[in-house]
Amino acid sequence: MFYQGVLTKMATEFSNPIQYYLVFENDFININQLLNKTITMQFVKYQCLNCGLDKPIYRQGFDKQCFFEVPQAADWIMRPELSKAHLGIEDRDLAYEKKAQLQPHIVYLANSSNVKVGVTRKNQVPTRWIDQGAHEAIEIVEVPNRYLAGITEVALKEHVADKTNWRKMLKNDIEDENLVEWRERLKDLIPDEAKDYFIQSNTETNLEFPVFKYPEKPKSLNIIKAQTYTGKLVGIKGQYLIFEDETVFNVRANEGLVVKISV
Structure with missing residues (x-):
């Protein structure tokens, strides 16, 4: 076959x-x-x-x-803080950028090789965590556009990693973390524009891989x-x-x- x-x-x-x-x-x-x-x-x-x-x-x-050339590979994909659709400013294709950027986004903490901060569209939870090989994750902020998520990630990654060590993740060389405590520690570091979107009470999601x-x-x-x-x-x-x-x-x-x- x-x-x-x-x-x-x-x-x-x-x-x-x-x-x-x-x-x-x-x-x-x-x-x-x-x-x-x-x-x-x-x-x-x-x-x-x-x-x-x-x-x-x-x-x-x-x-x-x-x-x-394609909007799916523009810089704001990897660096959401560069998003400009909320200002009506085109990068490569404003219609595409409005559709992708002007929707609810989540800033999250995920533990795959270590605790890291990341951004994803709300409708990509928990898919994004699965793709990163995270065994546990939690949402910390839900904002109405990609730009706000991006500036929040930039602020938080000064205090927590934003990359996954793929070798450590695959070796399953991991430690469980209390992501609720992590969320509370990072709360005061959220930019003023996004503070009102902090998720006050939720629990972490656990994932099991085959x-x-x-x-x-x-x-x-x-x-x-x-x-x-x-x-x-x-x-x-x-x-x-x-x-x-x-x-x-x-x-x-x-x-x-x-x-x-x-x-």
């Missing part, structure tokens, strides 16, 4: 444990059903997520030209360089596939690659 399609971020379902799906144009795979099975992955070609052409992927699933064996020394698979790889799938965490030989494959980092998967 084999499947072929262009890689995009795995779709997820919040359950116990998390359910993962690879969605292709004409098919999908419930990756959980492949656990403890040997699979072969083969690189076929590139397919830019915007233009669809077979051109080397630059970043985020786009070829270089598309990356610097992993049978965590790698001690995870090594990342470069499928373009390797061309083909065969291994026994023993876990899924964040956007990573974990194999028995401690090879790990970041699906999201390989968006825009067409692969053939044999089971």
Whole structure:
């Protein structure tokens, strides 16, 4: 049995444990059903997520030209404090930017390799936490636009990390933290513009990932360089596939690659 399609971020379902799906144009795979099975992955070609052409992927699933043109890859995506749609100022496509930026956003704390602060659209909770491999998370601020979330994150990341150590996350080298206490400690650091949006009372969300064996020394698979790889799938965490030989494959980092998967 084999499947072929262009890689995009795995779709997820919040359950116990998390359910993962690879969605292709004409098919999908419930990756959980492949656990403890040997699979072969083969690189076929590139397919830019915007233009669809077979051109080397630059970043985020786009070829270089598309990356610097499409609104989905603008600087405000990674740096929400640069959002300007609330001022009616266009970056690349004001209609798209208004739709994406002028909606409720959450500033949260998540613990994957360590406690970090992050921003996501409200409708992406808890998907964003799943993608980061967080085993626990909590919302701390809910604001009406991306800009307010961005300036809140900037203020808080002076006092708490804003990056995940992917190796530590995959090794499951983690410690439980009291995120309610973290939230209360950071409360006074929230910018004045966002203080009224502080979430006074809530509890942390716990997440369980489908992993049978965590790698001690995870090594990342470069499928373009390797061309083909065969291994026994023993876990899924964040956007990573974990194999028995401690090879790990970041699906999201390989968006825009067409692969053939044999089971």
